[in-house]
Amino acid sequence: MDGYTYIAYDYPVLGAFWTMMWIFLWVMWLFLLFRIVFDIFRDDTMSGWAKAGWLLFVLVLPFLGCFVYLLARGKDMGKREIEQARAQQKAFESYIRETAAGAGKPSEVEELAKLSEIRARGDLSDEEFQRAKEKILR
Template sequence: MNDYVYLAYDYPVLGAFWTAVWIFLWVLWVLLLFRVIADIFRDDTLGGWAKAGWLVFVIGLPFLGVFIYVIARGKNMGRREREHAQAQQRAVDDYIRETVGSSEYTSDVDALAKLSEIRAKGGITEDEFRRAKEKILH
């Protein structure tokens, strides 16, 4: 009988480790690539042709394009991300103020009841409810 038992000898632990490292690095690379593409679209200082040029460069030569983009324009990527997050926060805050303040309710208790009703219907998240409640109570 020629029965061989293959255990971990065909794929040693170090091989599994390096496979996990390469998968991790590949996922990081994909995240960086999509973050750069999102930053290209988000940047208001770039014109249409500049955006198209960067996209062709980043998609056509991904490694070189992303590295050059990060070197050339990476300094302001965080600022643009922060401005985008702040704009979204202002929009949520304005929506909450508009929703709570545009009704006939005038007292804090009525405003809290209305806000709780909006949260129960799924119009706002728990965190948004908490922030709006703090604004009403202070």
């Protein structure tokens, strides 16, 4: 054995703490960076050039860009996120209403097919069939 062998007890507890702290800070930094980038694209009040400028500033000088962005526009970040969540909830509820309403009501084609079957069995006269058909097609 010519080289050094590092065993777990060669790594001090304080070193493990600092390593975990740096990993935590790095993850938090990535989280903040992504939130800012998403907020830049989410904001409908900014023009395309303003979005490009902020994005370039945040990506070229990330620490300074994030700091300045949070100072300048951080107050409204929460408002934009709440507005987006409300819009998504409204769209979801609208989709549910449309889907639920469509599932309970048969289509015109299905109703006409059932009406034709009833007429073919002889349960409806031609006159009753025409009235029911006009009612369905209205």
